[in-house]
Amino acid sequence: MAIxxxxxxxxxxxxxxxxxxxxxxxxxxxxxxxxxxxGQQFLQGLPPASRNLDSVVLIQNNRFYKRSAAxxxxxxxxxxxxxxxYVAIIxxxxxxxxxxxxxxxxxxxxxxxxxxCWLPTPELKARFI
Numbered sequence: 001m002a003i004x005x006x007x008x009x010x011x012x013x014x015x016x017x018x019x020x021x022x023x024x025x026x027x028x029x030x031x032x033x034x035x036x037x038x039g040q041q042f043l044q045g046l047p048p049a050s051r052n053l054d055s056v057v058l059i060q061n062n063r064f065y066k067r068s069a070a071x072x073x074x075x076x077x078x079x080x081x082x083x084x085x086y087v088a089i090i091x092x093x094x095x096x097x098x099x100x101x102x103x104x105x106x107x108x109x110x111x112x113x114x115x116x117c118w119l120p121t122p123e124l125k126a127r128f129i
Contacts, residue, residue, distance in 0.1 A: 001030055003129065004074060005042055005057040008033025012103075012111040013056065021124060023078040031128050038129050055104065067104075068096035 004020065007013040017031055032039040034057070043057070046064055058070040065073050069089070076086040088096065103110075 002028055002058060002060040002074075002077065003030050003032065003042065004070075005032055005034050005039050005059070007056075007107075008035050008039075009114045010107050010111070011113060012107045014114070015111070016056070020074060020078065021127060023080060023082060025079060027127060028077055029074070029127070055100075068100040069093065071100065072096075 004017070006017055020029055020031075032042065034040075034043065042059060045059075046057070055066045056070045056074070058065040058073050060073065072086050072089050075082045077083070
């Protein structure tokens with residue numbers, strides 16, 4: 001099982017979660033908002049400097065991935081052609097993370113934010129922890 005921690009009030013992040021759900025028919029990925037109690041508990045496994053809400057976090061096989069590495073590892077686990085994008089992992093992390101940070105730092109301005117975390121439908125509730 002892999003766990004994706006995401007910014008629950010970010011429209012882009014919520015859209016990404018729905019994108020992953022639609023392309024993960026096996027249900028390999030589980031989700032928790034970074035702002036939730038569960039999300040905060042998972043973040044305790046990260047160094048204090050890494051416990052921010054500016055990054056998607058993937059916890060897989062007892063490893064934590066953040067920023068572009070998390071996004072690429074998530075894409076690698078989806079159905080369809082999405083795993084092909086994992087080839088971008090060969091790019092230097094500083095460059096990948098620079099692009100990631102550009103989007104992350106502007107996500108509220110470009111896509112907006114919610115006043116509260118998105119609530120999954122009853123059918124999807126089992127995918128959230």
